[in-house]
Amino acid sequence: MKESTVNKNVLKSAYDPSSFREIGHALVDLLSDHLENVQEDRSQVVLPYKKPEDVLAFWKNDYTSSQTGVIETFKAILEQSIHVHHPRYIGHQVAVPAPIAGLAGLMSDFLSNGTGVYEMGMAANAIEKIVTDLVCKRIGYSNKESSGILTSGGSLANLTALLSARKAKAPTSVWDHGHQEKLAVMVSEEAHYCIDRAARVLGLGNEGIIKVPANENFAIDINSLNTSLDKAKAKGYHVIAIIGCACSTATGSYDDLNALADFAEQNKLWFHVDGAHGGAVIFSEKYKHLVDGISRADSVVIDFHKMLMTPALTTGLFFKRSEDSYKTFEQKAQYLWDTQHTKEWYNSGKRTFECTKLMMSIKVYSILKTYGEEIFEQNVNTLYDLATVFSKMIADRNNFELLQDPEANIVNFRYLSNQETDSSRLNGLIRQKLIESGKFYIVQTTIAGKKYLRTTIMNQLTTKEDLEVLLDEIEELGTLLLD
Numbered sequence: 512m513k514e515s516t517v518n519k520n521v522l523k524s525a526y527d528p529s530s531f532r533e534i535g536h537a538l539v540d541l542l543s544d545h546l547e548n549v550q551e552d553r554s555q556v557v558l559p560y561k562k563p564e565d566v567l568a569f570w571k572n573d574y575t576s577s578q579t580g581v582i583e584t585f586k587a588i589l590e591q592s593i594h595v596h597h598p599r600y601i602g603h604q605v606a607v608p609a610p611i612a613g614l615a616g617l618m619s620d621f622l623s624n625g626t627g628v629y630e631m632g633m634a635a636n637a638i639e640k641i642v643t644d645l646v647c648k649r650i651g652y653s654n655k656e657s658s659g660i661l662t663s664g665g666s667l668a669n670l671t672a673l674l675s676a677r678k679a680k681a682p683t684s685v686w687d688h689g690h691q692e693k694l695a696v697m698v699s700e701e702a703h704y705c706i707d708r709a710a711r712v713l714g715l716g717n718e719g720i721i722k723v724p725a726n727e728n729f730a731i732d733i734n735s736l737n738t739s740l741d742k743a744k745a746k747g748y749h750v751i752a753i754i755g756c757a758c759s760t761a762t763g764s765y766d767d768l769n770a771l772a773d774f775a776e777q778n779k780l781w782f783h784v785d786g787a788h789g790g791a792v793i794f795s796e797k798y799k800h801l802v803d804g805i806s807r808a809d810s811v812v813i814d815f816h817k818m819l820m821t822p823a824l825t826t827g828l829f830f831k832r833s834e835d836s837y838k839t840f841e842q843k844a845q846y847l848w849d850t851q852h853t854k855e856w857y858n859s860g861k862r863t864f865e866c867t868k869l870m871m872s873i874k875v876y877s878i879l880k881t882y883g884e885e886i887f888e889q890n891v892n893t894l895y896d897l898a899t900v901f902s903k904m905i906a907d908r909n910n911f912e913l914l915q916d917p918e919a920n921i922v923n924f925r926y927l928s929n930q931e932t933d934s935s936r937l938n939g940l941i942r943q944k945l946i947e948s949g950k951f952y953i954v955q956t957t958i959a960g961k962k963y964l965r966t967t968i969m970n971q972l973t974t975k976e977d978l979e980v981l982l983d984e985i986e987e988l989g990t991l992l993l994d
């Protein structure tokens with residue numbers, strides 16, 4: 512057999528402690544400088560926008576060039592990435608991660624404990640229990656009966672919750688026998704697309720996803736629930752679950768969770784709350800009224816990587832009755848555990864899609880341990896408060912139209928000009944020019960056929976002045992574009 516041509520020294524150097532130390536220090540210096548720059552200097556760009564082909568060409572060239580060291584590569588990655596730590600990042604609902612949690616992420620990647628079974632993540636599993644128990648308590652669940660798991664993102668967590676719902680409510684076990692009945696779930700038409708996707712993955716099909724109309728505030732229309740259910744029944748559907756949005760993605764509207772809980776009880780449905788974004792208000796005395804009734808849900812999803820300052824992906828899925836979470840995936844995995852029927856919190860893979868999972872619990876824990884639970888309350892309050900201030904600033908300006916008073920930190924609005932009849936086109940162009948300038952990062956959404964500029968205030972350091980400048984910029988771009 513031909514002898515391996517791999518130079519053994521290369522393998523050795525990949526694991527060399529002193530080189531790790533040197534590069535690690537340089538990387539932390541690089542990121543600390545970056546943090547200081549973007550926080551202090553508003554002239555730094557938020558998004559160094561370049562065309563996709565140009566970025567690809569850069570990296571193709573980089574890969575074949577032997578001259579650059581890894582720190583130069585890290586610098587280039589930084590320079591070609593969006594900067595969520597910049598106070599003028601006001602775009603998608605991605606947390607501005609607390610740097611301490613980023614360091615915990617480095618530990619997770621370095622240690623690479625798979626966490627699915629106890630031995631492969633002793634600390635991570637114990638910490639996961641502490642973190643999820645703490646959230647269960649905040650939801651208002653009884654700590655004896657409830658429990659939670661961490662999983663990779665809100666989409667996967669919502670899918671997992673719907674699998675639990677199916678297990679609990681389908682007349683025949685789909686897990687064992689495939690579909691015997693026509694199953695369906697009910698959800699607001701404003702729900703995040705991942706609910707629709709999850710229902711399709713579950714094999715429910717078009718008609719198995721009953722989209723309940725939203726009211727004028729974009730929350731589920733409680734008055735339409737019975738009609739929607741009756742229609743589904745008349746078509747032979749067996750509805751297993753109703754999902755509440757806390758809050759919706761496009762507009763940040765909270766569904767009336769108590770009304771949904773009543774409806775679920777009356778009709779013996781599983782009640783799931785998608786609180787990926789706005790479930791975090793359970794930490795805030797000021798805003799927790801928005802999720803009144805959440806403790807009546809059978810399951811709740813909350814993304815730590817949205818409103819809770821943790822790097823993506825870190826999502827919690829919480830069950831009112833712990834045993835439901837153990838029933839979701841009833842499968843043998845002989846090489847991991849002897850039996851699926853026992854309920855060990857420390858073998859987290861029994862309850863999650865993932866077999867190998869990041870040590871996500873340590874990221875949340877590092878924040879809690881360093882700053883206390885109050886930091887989550889402060890984060891939510893600061894961002895929600897500023898959104899209200901911003902909405903008033905928009906409402907006070909000529910040429911701007913506010914979609915609605917925000918309940919969360921999501922604010923939608925449009926620039927209007929009597930010189931342009933196609934305001935969707937105009938707002939789309941304004942956003943494109945704005946993000947290409949690198950001065951701000953905001954996004955867009957279409958509501959009732961009209962394009963809106965969409966902002967989510969995610970950064971603690973965003974100020975009222977930043978938001979004034981944003982509106983000025985939009986106005987200026989609007990005027991220029993119409994010239």
Ligand SMILES: Cc1ncc(COP(=O)(O)O)c(C=O)c1O
Nearest residue numbers: 664665666703705760785787788
């Ligand atoms: C309400 C809601 N649910 C679920 C998701 C999906 O979460 P993830 O991106 O963590 O998969 C989102 C993402 O924006 C969301 O806003």
